[in-house]
Amino acid sequence: MDAREYLEILHVAERLKDTPRHCTTTKRRTESVAEHSWRISLMAFLLRHEFKDIDINKVVDMCLIHDLGECFTGDIPTFVKTDSDREVEDSLLNQWVKTLPAELSEDLAALYKEMDAQETKEAKLYKSLDKLEALIQHNESPLDTWSENEFELNKTYAFDTVAFSSWLTELREAILEDTMKKIEGDNKNWELLR
Template structure:
């Protein structure tokens, strides 16, 4: 990519820093999509020794691009996202990718399709870690920001995909225990 193309594309995805998610930070502000993406990639990087049989470079790249569509659509919480919303987000991803030079577009389109199909172990790991990081952040924000439906969701969100690997199953179980502890602490304050 030449410098002008690179700067133009960075401008397109800059909104990921501005678009907020449903989750809250420990400082009491809404988390940005970019912050979630960064920490998801850090989580994958930290777990690299546990997945020696996977292409962790690919996993981290998938983490970094997994929410690019939200630069256009903004974040829609999983518990209200529809198939129509998914289709709009997928179209947004393709519209962004079409603005890249062909070689880059082909490379990232391949990664997005692999994530979308969720058939490879790398894609399954990204999906599992994405769910786990979301609940970790949810816990960190505290129950004061939870909607009533999220008490159950924090216990069940991503369970199936997290069962794909013993490591993600163990991590999800710990995050679930943390959610239960937060709920018990909240009951104790009432």
């Protein structure tokens, strides 16, 4: 890949910095898709000693690229995203990936195929972190920024996704504990973050 091709890839990826997500930050700012991708990548990196049988570098790669399709479609919250939305996003992403230098295109295509199949431990860990980060962000955001359906969704979301791992199940239960405290009005800890 030459320098110009490299820059063009970065220019497309930069769109994620300006692509808003459904969640807000602790200080009420709408977060970007890039911020979400960064944090799930950090979450994966921090687990390298907890999941010694998993290729954490591959999980970090998955986390970094998982929302690149939103460069073309924007973010659609999971609870309103349709199969048609997913097809459009996947199609546009695949078209773009095919235009990239051959080795990079092959690397990305292989990762996306593994991520979609959800058969490897790496793919399952990436998907779990993607969902858990959204829950953590909701717990960090002011309660009045939640949409009505999130009060119930934050109690149930992702338990099935993390079921393959006792460590992730424990993390999900800790997130639920924080959710319940937040909903029940124990906002002391969250106020300290502001």
